[in-house]
Amino acid sequence: MSRRNIRAAGAVAAVVALAVIVAAVFGGTSKGAVKTNKSVNSVKGTVTFDGIWTSSTGQKPFQAVINAFQKKYPGVHVNYKPVGNNLPTVLATAVAGGHPPDMADIAQPGTIKQFANQNKLKPITYANSVLKKNFSPGWLSLGKFNGKQYAFVFKAANKSLVWYNVPAFKAAGVKPPKTFSQLLSIAKTIKSSGTPAYSIGGAEGWTLTDLFENIYLRTFGVSKYNALSTHKIKWTDSSVTTALKTMGKILGDTSNIAGGTAGALQDSFNQSVTNAFSSPAKAAMVFEADFVGGVILSQTKAKAKSGFNTFVWPQITAGANAKAVEIAGDLMVTFRDSPAIEAFVKYLATPQAAAIWAKQGGFGTGNHNMSSSVYPDSITRATEAPLLTAKSVVFDMSDNQPPAFGSTAGQGEWGLFQKFLQNPSDVKGIQQQLEAAASAAYKK
Amino acid sequence: MAAPPPGGEPGRWSRYLTAAVFLTPAFVLLGVWMVYPAVYTIVRSFFGPTGFLGSWVGTDNYKTLFTSSYFTTAIKNNAIWVAVVPAFVAAIGLIFAVLTERIRWSLAFKTVVFLPIAISAFATGVTWRILYDQNPDTGAINALGRVVSDAVTPPGVLSSALPSTSALQTHGGGLLLKTPLHPGGVALLGLTGIAPQDVPGGAKQAVQPTAKQGEINGVVWRDFKPGGGKAGVVEKGELGLPGVSIELHSSSGQVVQTAKTAADGSFAFSNVPSGTYQAGVGASTFAKPFGGYSWLGPSLITPSLLIAYIWIWAGFAMVVIAAGLAAMPRDVLEAARTDGANEWQVFRRVTVPLLAPVLTVVFITMIINVLKVFDIVYALAPESSQSSANVLAFAMWTTAFSGGGNFGVGSAIAVLLFLLVLPVLLLNIRRFRREI
Numbered sequence: 074m075s076r077r078n079i080r081a082a083g084a085v086a087a088v089v090a091l092a093v094i095v096a097a098v099f100g101g102t103s104k105g106a107v108k109t110n111k112s113v114n115s116v117k118g119t120v121t122f123d124g125i126w127t128s129s130t131g132q133k134p135f136q137a138v139i140n141a142f143q144k145k146y147p148g149v150h151v152n153y154k155p156v157g158n159n160l161p162t163v164l165a166t167a168v169a170g171g172h173p174p175d176m177a178d179i180a181q182p183g184t185i186k187q188f189a190n191q192n193k194l195k196p197i198t199y200a201n202s203v204l205k206k207n208f209s210p211g212w213l214s215l216g217k218f219n220g221k222q223y224a225f226v227f228k229a230a231n232k233s234l235v236w237y238n239v240p241a242f243k244a245a246g247v248k249p250p251k252t253f254s255q256l257l258s259i260a261k262t263i264k265s266s267g268t269p270a271y272s273i274g275g276a277e278g279w280t281l282t283d284l285f286e287n288i289y290l291r292t293f294g295v296s297k298y299n300a301l302s303t304h305k306i307k308w309t310d311s312s313v314t315t316a317l318k319t320m321g322k323i324l325g326d327t328s329n330i331a332g333g334t335a336g337a338l339q340d341s342f343n344q345s346v347t348n349a350f351s352s353p354a355k356a357a358m359v360f361e362a363d364f365v366g367g368v369i370l371s372q373t374k375a376k377a378k379s380g381f382n383t384f385v386w387p388q389i390t391a392g393a394n395a396k397a398v399e400i401a402g403d404l405m406v407t408f409r410d411s412p413a414i415e416a417f418v419k420y421l422a423t424p425q426a427a428a429i430w431a432k433q434g435g436f437g438t439g440n441h442n443m444s445s446s447v448y449p450d451s452i453t454r455a456t457e458a459p460l461l462t463a464k465s466v467v468f469d470m471s472d473n474q475p476p477a478f479g480s481t482a483g484q485g486e487w488g489l490f491q492k493f494l495q496n497p498s499d500v501k502g503i504q505q506q507l508e509a510a511a512s513a514a515y516k517k
Numbered sequence: 518m519a520a521p522p523p524g525g526e527p528g529r530w531s532r533y534l535t536a537a538v539f540l541t542p543a544f545v546l547l548g549v550w551m552v553y554p555a556v557y558t559i560v561r562s563f564f565g566p567t568g569f570l571g572s573w574v575g576t577d578n579y580k581t582l583f584t585s586s587y588f589t590t591a592i593k594n595n596a597i598w599v600a601v602v603p604a605f606v607a608a609i610g611l612i613f614a615v616l617t618e619r620i621r622w623s624l625a626f627k628t629v630v631f632l633p634i635a636i637s638a639f640a641t642g643v644t645w646r647i648l649y650d651q652n653p654d655t656g657a658i659n660a661l662g663r664v665v666s667d668a669v670t671p672p673g674v675l676s677s678a679l680p681s682t683s684a685l686q687t688h689g690g691g692l693l694l695k696t697p698l699h700p701g702g703v704a705l706l707g708l709t710g711i712a713p714q715d716v717p718g719g720a721k722q723a724v725q726p727t728a729k730q731g732e733i734n735g736v737v738w739r740d741f742k743p744g745g746g747k748a749g750v751v752e753k754g755e756l757g758l759p760g761v762s763i764e765l766h767s768s769s770g771q772v773v774q775t776a777k778t779a780a781d782g783s784f785a786f787s788n789v790p791s792g793t794y795q796a797g798v799g800a801s802t803f804a805k806p807f808g809g810y811s812w813l814g815p816s817l818i819t820p821s822l823l824i825a826y827i828w829i830w831a832g833f834a835m836v837v838i839a840a841g842l843a844a845m846p847r848d849v850l851e852a853a854r855t856d857g858a859n860e861w862q863v864f865r866r867v868t869v870p871l872l873a874p875v876l877t878v879v880f881i882t883m884i885i886n887v888l889k890v891f892d893i894v895y896a897l898a899p900e901s902s903q904s905s906a907n908v909l910a911f912a913m914w915t916t917a918f919s920g921g922g923n924f925g926v927g928s929a930i931a932v933l934l935f936l937l938v939l940p941v942l943l944l945n946i947r948r949f950r951r952e953i
Binding site for chain 1: 650677715904922
């Protein structure tokens with residue numbers, strides 16, 4: 074050890090000693106005297122956050138959440154960067170380059186799992202108590218990877234919904250169905266009334282996988298759903314056959330789909346919504362998530378309740394399966410540990426943080442300590458309330474899988490379900506192709 | 518700065534230094550932006566999707582390119598693009614260039630034909646996507662198709678209607694009541710699947726027809742009321758369908774009488790001689806309106822893309838060829854004409870050979886452009902047709918970046934693309950040399 078180093082070591086020792094003394098003296102008094110969270114609030118630091126939300130998709134409400142947090146923790150600055158939809162690619166590049174942000178929100182558990190396997194993520198076990206207080210075990214399990222809590226769902230969308238055109242239902246004299254067989258029978262009646270029952274945005278593969286996933290979940294329940302999500306059940310399994318045949322009862326009813334099969338294949342998700350809620354309506358129902366409401370309000374003249382409404386995905390088998398909810402959402406993950414990051418993660422798990430965004434709409438949460446009265450209108454309350462009480466929650470299956478299989482345009486699951494829409498009678502052939510694509514993607 | 522080595526000529530090092538100072542920026546830029554990424558991509562193409570460490574896959578990525586149907590479609594489509602686009606662009610450009618030499622408003626014409634080049638390919642893609650839309654209400658091309666089709670076969674008043682009971686069966690495009698009728702009989706022709714707004718104007722409550730001696734009476738009505746109603750029974754709230762043409766078929770299947778329905782949907786055939794008959798609705802009532810061609814569907818998407826792309830680039834070819842034409846020695850053409858060649862022979866034997874260098878430029882530029890085509894495929898093809906419209910550059914992007922995340926195969930495509938462009942580039946460089 075050189076002379077210089079000895080001196081440096083001495084200085085360090087002196088500082089440590091001083092710190093210990095200071096802590097002993099002041100720490101002791103503060104503990105005894107004032108038991109506020111003043112010591113927590115003195116946390117200082119910066120948190121860099123790469124987010125999916127851009128100025129048109131939710132940056133503002135999230136910034137409001139950040140502002141409220143910074144008010145509570147004046148020493149912490151959260152630096153939000155709106156990256157947009159290619160966030161997974163940006164993060165993968167940043168992680169490969171060794172400079173990930175402190176935090177990010179990721180919408181694909183498959184991507185999170187990949188990062189967790191590469192040991193790039195930090196567990197958020199420090200937030201366990203606040204998480205357990207606010208979320209049910211079903212919700213927390215969505216953020217567990219390799220047995221550790223790496224993430225939690227901050228913002229969720231209820232995907233187990235069907236939206237319907239109220240005047241079209243009235244003209245056909247039908248009521249929202251409770252069961253799948255009722256759904257098929259009202260669809261027949263709606264067709265007789267002169268309006269196709271279904272509007273399907275088949276130009277975007279995810280609308281079709283969502284339809285399949287809801288059918289599978291309603292038929293076989295959470296555990297089988299999760300097994301299929303992780304490829305523990307093969308796509309050639311008889312359960313998939315059953316679900317695809319059920320799905321074929323809808324997709325095969327060509328004349329009951331707006332524009333027929335060929336038209337559905339070219340309709341984007343947005344078009345499928347405007348088809349069903351413009352006047353005169355080209356269809357009566359859309360199978361998609363809570364965010365359909367926003368599209369209806371912004372792109373058609375239909376009004377809530379009088380023009381459009383929603384019902385929970387009908388029951389296929391009785392019991393718990395009928396109440397399970399499929400969600401999509403954004404999970405909060407951390408790439409580093411620091412007191413500032415810990416504080417922010419804990420804050421995001423509180424009902425207060427959720428309420429700030431929930432008030433502004435376009436937000437759902439499984440935080441059961443947040444009152445559903447916070448939601449801005451009755452439709453939002455109806456679509457998001459099931460999330461607060463849901464015992465069994467599953468994540469969108471295609472987001473759980475390797476992206477090459479689950480979420481690449483024209484390929485894998487998305488592309489093959491479009492093929493299935495073209496020819497819903499070829500169940501066996503599609504199953505084999507799905508299995509081939511899945512096993513190729515899981516091998517990598 | 519080191520002193521010049523003893524014994525060297527005094528100006529030598531400073532000359533090297535000057536050269537180095539001037540060359541360094543170029544080398545750095547080339548190195549950072551061209552050489553390093555190229556080498557990296559080539560190396561990367563031999564590794565798996567996630568990274569280098571322990572993911573050496575040899576030539577597996579390349580094997581995938583030639584075995585997976587997703588990529589073979591891309592390669593096949595690229596071949597079609599290369600075979601079609603340069604030839605058509607050059608031909609159309611040549612025709613335009615020669616023709617515009619002879620018309621009065623040539624500048625205006627040239628400007629219009631050249632305009633697409635000034636629009637970004639992405640905007641072009643979006644515009645053509647709307648033009649190609651299958652719905653004749655939105656897609657201009659199919660709207661044109663509808664005008665023609667409707668003039669030939671006008672759509673029926675009830676094109677979406679369906680029989681309400683199985684007693685009505687399809688018969689040559691129309692519907693025919695299965696039950697045989699005799700004079701004094703009654704025919705109930707219930708139809709469903711008619712939206713309230715599609716019911717012909719002036720429709721009134723349908724009336725149950727009463728049997729009359731020597732007549733066959735009946736009604737055509739919208740056999741639906743909220744909740745469905747009873748099929749095959751005329752109920753309150755169900756409207757008759759006026760203006761529907763009804764045919765009375767004899768037992769041998771011949772149409773013996775026709776009638777049109779009234780506002781309440783009723784119709785009557787009077788003076789019917791005794792015998793067995795069948796009543797039905799004629800095919801013209803159900804004639805479907807022109808539904809439009811699926812230009813953007815999986816089977817037509819590549820031709821649709823090619824048309825849009827040729828539309829963009831024909832103007833470029835025209836301008837280049839027109840410049841070549843302007844520089845052409847006129848006396849050669851005159852000489853040919855004096856020798857008795859007709860215009861076609863002049864064009865074929867003199868103009869085109871003299872334009873050969875210019876046409877080569879157009880060809881080479883187009884081949885390179887077409888090999889790396891991406892933006893128009895991305896903007897024009899709907900997601901459901903993208904795998905049919907696939908080209909190499911697009912496959913590279915989806916595989917590496919858009920969800921695929923497989924940088925190994927992505928790099929392999931990039932290398933393949935580079936290898937395909939390489940011979941054309943070499944050809945181009947050789948041509949440059951010759952010209953200098």
